[in-house]
Amino acid sequence: MRIDWHCVCGDGESVHRSHPRDGEICNGHCQRTERECHTGYRPIDHSYHPPAFKAMLAALEGDEHPWWPAAYTCDVSSDYQMLREIQTHWDADIAGDERFVWIVRESGTQFLPLAYLPTDEHSFMRQALSYHKRNHAEARIYFWDGQTIARIDYDRAEDILARR
Numbered sequence: 001m002r003i004d005w006h007c008v009c010g011d012g013e014s015v016h017r018s019h020p021r022d023g024e025i026c027n028g029h030c031q032r033t034e035r036e037c038h039t040g041y042r043p044i045d046h047s048y049h050p051p052a053f054k055a056m057l058a059a060l061e062g063d064e065h066p067w068w069p070a071a072y073t074c075d076v077s078s079d080y081q082m083l084r085e086i087q088t089h090w091d092a093d094i095a096g097d098e099r100f101v102w103i104v105r106e107s108g109t110q111f112l113p114l115a116y117l118p119t120d121e122h123s124f125m126r127q128a129l130s131y132h133k134r135n136h137a138e139a140r141i142y143f144w145d146g147q148t149i150a151r152i153d154y155d156r157a158e159d160i161l162a163r164r
Contacts, residue, residue: 001060001067004074006044006081009037012074016041044081052083052098055149059142060104068140072108079111086115101125101157102142102149103132117161126161129154 004012011028017040019025024040049057056079060068069075079102086098103110110132112125120126132139133154143152143160152160 001057001076002073003046003076005046005077006074007037008042008044009035011037012077013041013043044077046077046080048084050083050087050098051147052100052144052149053080055144056102056142059140059149059151068104068106069108070106075109075111079109082111082113086113097146098144099146100144101129101152101160102144103129103136103139103157104142105132105136105139112157112161114160126158129157129161133158 004014006012007016007026007028007030009026009028009030011026011030015028016024016026016037024038026037026040030036056076083098083100097113097115099114101112101114103112110128112128116125141152141154141157142149143157
């Protein structure tokens with residue numbers, strides 16, 4: 001699977017171009033901001049593979065649709081960054097809570113970290129899960145319990161989010 005890693009400017013690779021006259025350019029959201037990357041695509045450092053991310057990649061490669069996600073693979077880059085954020089920048093109350101529900105579709109992923117549930121006052125994660133259940137019955141749902149990743153169904157995912 002090819003992952004469309006984010007550039008350090010925050011945009012995906014697809015908005016970066018090599019132009020014969022102007023050189024490397026970015027047509028992304030970073031223009032005229034402090035993150036503007038004038039020099040073209042520079043992928044984020046994605047060399048660190050924590051156990052959860054290794055398990056995610058293994059699940060994608062070992063399942064019946066190893067090409068999923070086929071589109072919007074930049075979602076996997078977002079999931080990776082969120083996982084890193086949880087591991088390194090959260091306060092002591094939730095540091096180390098890497099458990100998550102992960103929904104994989106042909107067109108992208110949805111990463112639902114349980115560490116966010118206490119601050120999810122508008123129930124975004126439960127609403128996202130409900131949306132996918134209604135509209136993406138074919139999706140594969142996984143749960144990382146902090147040690148292993150397992151394939152689950154929507155009902156089990158709802159139970160996990162409800163119990164928190």
